[in-house]
Amino acid sequence: MDIETSLFAFSALSQKTRLDVFRLLVKAGPEGMFAGDIADALGVRQNTMSTNLNILLRAKLIRNEREGRAIRYRADFDGIRGLLSFLVEDCCGGNPEHCAPLLDTLVCDCWETEND
């Protein structure tokens, strides 16, 4: 995770609709939700939601996958974990034996992590 991606990710989360979307997808769990259902759930116009979903995607905070003509979105826990690791990097001048493992548990048991 570099500084540019981090800034973009925090910027993505600093807007109400997008923060609502991310938290909604966290609640939805690994099953995720279709783009249209997300827009309906939050009462946001479809094209506005599309723009906001794209911003969350580029920020690596969510992922998507086409299923027929609908597109399913899921929270990206690997992404958020990378972001938070960057945020508290070199805590206290860098005592890896104390600080590095702190974020290792930031994934709910019901999510599968992909890489590590």
Added chain:
Amino acid sequence: MDIETSLFAFSALSQKTRLDVFRLLVKAGPEGMFAGDIADALGVRQNTMSTNLNILLRAKLIRNEREGRAIRYRADFDGIRGLLSFLVEDCCGGNPEHCAPLLDTLVCDCWETEND
């Protein structure tokens, strides 16, 4: 942590100078840094830094304390923890036995937490 404070906090972290400041203070540890030294370290004008420090303060991401004529700033780990808890609240529809404890360790051993 409510939605307004969260949005403000993410907005605070979405600006390069402020993200740099927060990460610098995380690295600095409990000792923190004086406002002027922070501005010098990051090559930012004094009044601009003052404005940015105030934004981080209001976002509950840092704290300050006057020492003579200087003011010492520290990262606020309780604040960031509250923010992250809010972000992944009700993970997977809310299975507290799996998801709630995930953030409990998000404090470096070398920091003292104040309340819980």
Added chain:
DNA sequence: TCGACATATCTAGTATTCTTGAAATATGGA
């Protein structure tokens, strides 16, 4: 109390971001 130092506040010009109507792209079924 006076001057120097450390930091904060005010103001305004510039730049960036948000939303939306309109139009385009992609998919599946008849």
Added chain:
DNA sequence: TCCATATTTCAAGAATACTAGATATGTCGA
């Protein structure tokens, strides 16, 4: 192929945020 559905892209006006010069406030030492 033609149409309906699901979603994305484009363009522009409105709103918001960033920076910096000037100035104000607070603290210490002489």
